[in-house]
Amino acid sequence: MRRRERMVKMPPIDGSMCKTEVAEVDKCMMPECHTIPCMLTPWSDWSECSVTCGRGLRTRQRMLKSDPSECTEELEQTEKCMLPECPIDCMVSEWSEWSECNKSCGKGHTIRTRMIKLEPQFGGSPCPETIQRKKCKIRKCRQKAKEDRGGAGNRRRRGKQGQDAPVEEQQGCRMQGWSSWSDCSKPCGGGIQERFNAAKKRPRAAQTANCKDRKEIRACNVHPC
Missing domain, CATH: 2.20.100.10 (Thrombospondin type-1 (TSP1) repeat)
Structure with a gap:
């Protein structure tokens, strides 16, 4: 319901009441209550x-x-x-075992490698080293020159540059010569190559310790994968 009112501004001169309504009441319609948004x-x-x-x-x-x-x-x-x-940090594998010494006598080196499993991305930590090298010393190399006693067969053998021949040749040990380097063991991330020098003729004497097959190792493909 709604209501409105009005006021009498001037009553009749004879003092009677105004014969008109001063208030009205009317019905009003609103939306149903359950539909209020x-x-x-x-x-x-x-x-x-x-x-x-x-x-x-x-x-x-x-x-x-x-x-x-x-x-x-x-x-x-x-x-x-x-x-x-x-950021994604670099991930590397565990270290490999140390390789054999690349010299059969004297001072040499041995290496170990590890592979890059995941390259760094978006500013992640860079990769650490993938190849480590350390010195190894098997034993002292012995060089022995035979005394020149006047016979041609007993003359001291000399190398190309006039140096004494290694003890292996002086004692009757002959080597076949170094083979070509093998293929790298890994395409990237640090691998190794090997080459061999086998004894061609071994002396019959008891001192055969210095007449052994030889192997050399070197690092290869050290660039990251």
Whole structure:
């Protein structure tokens, strides 16, 4: 219901009452109560992304100002958010076993390697070294010159540059010569190559320790994968 009123500004001169209505009441029609729409606050600002790098989520909310029984409006929204990619550190495998010494006598070296399993990305930590080398010393190399006693067969043998021949040849040990280097054991990330020098003729004397097959090792393909 609704109502309106008015006032008498000037009554009749004879003092009688005004014969007119000074108030009216009327029916009014409003929507059915169960159809009143939800009253909602504006959406809040989006929250911070749920992660500090990479892909995450963010949310925003709003609240009910009125609470009709059948309000179905959503009060929270979620969306994806994308930040710069997360740094990925370099990953390497475990160290291999130390290789054999590359010399059969005297001072040499031995190496060990490890492989790069994952390259660094997006500013991650760089890769550490993939090849390590350390000294190795088997025994002293002995060189022995035979005394020149006047016979041609007993003359001291000399190398190409006039140096005494190694003890292996002086004692009747002859080597076949170094083979070609083998293929690298790895295409990248640090591998090894080998080459061999086998004894061609061994002396019959008991001192055969200095007449052994030889092997040399060197690093190869040390660039990261």
